[in-house]
Amino acid sequence: MADALRARILSGTLRPGSRLPTQQELAVEFDTNRTAVRQAIDTLRREGLLTGTGRGAPPSVAEHARGHEAPRKADIELADRLHEAFRAEHVTIDVFSLTTETLNTALAHATIAISSGELSPRSITARVLLPGTEADLALPRPVSDPEGNDKRPLERLHELTHTFADALRRQLETLKVRDLVPEVSVEFRTVPITPTHKVYLLNGTEALFGYYQVMRHKVPYRGEEMEIHDVMGIRAKLFRHASGPDLHGEHGTAFVDETRRWFESLWSSIAQPLTLG
Template identity: 55%
Template sequence: MSQESTPSGTPHPPAAHRRHTPDHIAEVLRQRVHSGELPRNSRLPTQRALVEEFGVNRTVIRQALAELERKGYLVSRGRGAPATVTAPALNDAPRPAGVEVADRIGLAFQAEHVSIDAFSLTTETLSSALAAPLIAIAAGELAPRSITVRVLLPSPDARLAFPRLLTDPDDPRPLARLKELTRTFSVSLRHQLLSLAERQLVPEVRVEIRAVAITPLQKLYVLNGTEVLTGYYRVVPRVVEYEQQQMEIFDVLGLSSKIFRSSSDKDSRDEQETAFVEESRLWFEALWSTIAQPVTLG
């Protein structure tokens, strides 16, 4: 059998020299996603083409594709249409939090048991990212058996480094505005999640919010214990409105901060990345179980 070439011209090994298991085929396709050979939003080859390439029957191909879909690499279009790649290549440039966090949380919700640990200035990005999977659950498109969300926020009464007025660091209004925003987003997030259990859409839902007396300089999300999303808060001057007055403050723009993704699952690039995920998880757990205090939202 002659070699087949990738779109970039790199020949694929002949099928005769491969192990013809669903796991191996899934791994080959996963590597093509990671390398960028199969970029996000591209169509996979047809099942018939994959049968010919790998020299296996259609059942084996379907099992491999089902594994990739379960892991969030593909989404099936049904009726025999080629699946679409949903995961980015590992060498993709980092994307804004408002985009990347939403995408990755959407994929995390395909798991049977969903867990999210979040550390941030407010819950604005997280609340926005949860919108799509919550709609999918209500529509019956997703059906997790449990959802556990733990959120760490700065203490509402702490004297934070930001936000603050450019001209008067002691003016209490920027922190008062932040406190109101944080409470609004947090109450909404908790209500949306707990309503899934109240409507009997998800059997078990747990939401807990705690606070620590520190200024977050970065945001961190640990998804299902195997993936970490992190990004830095960049302090910028900007004008905001509070109590019908405009204020020029030092603030951060969380939704536009670039997010870096690390995994300890099968798509981990090396041992260092796996270790980073574990250390991030332990860092969050240490704060959560020691100096963090429960927040009462009313």
């Protein structure tokens, strides 16, 4: 429910200042109970997409819910920009990241819009660069083993990488299987590099850039708990640069062009194909 309402807000179907339907109306629409409705609304409030009104009245869409210029959380910003990118007839997505977790989440909003007929691209081409499974990456690694001799965190990362990448491939290819998008191409390659940042290039005209920050946390793995130094991509903030006069002018155009050249240089040189099961 939160995903569906978020998609309506980010697409402009629910405009800034407009009220949501009542909890009863939402419960009927989504065939659920009011507890689930309140949880979905609370999620969107925490994301800054809704504002409370008090006295039990439905919340309103925040005035800043669209058209942000300040950097936002990666999943929210990427979902918004992907929705706009999918208005093009031929969509291209080039990605450099640690995993595709953020992209998987953000794509859900665009695929909902395609399923409803709101968006109708004729082709989608996605190219994704990920860290190679053979690389001795600097992160993640155990807090208790700064030398990185314990390979379990890397093994866990590689398993997550394959899981998310396979889910992304299936998510996009399903659009073709359902005859919603005539042409879909998804290709993964790996590079022996520890990502310190993430990049999304949309339609060759827009670049979203965010830094990974190293965090210390505990994760379960094969029945045990590990405390590791890791990075959190969904929490990263994305900075948007676009070609043309609409955003940052010549600076934006230069940033997008240079980022595209950087991506192509990796893709066409040391990158190796990633085979998914």
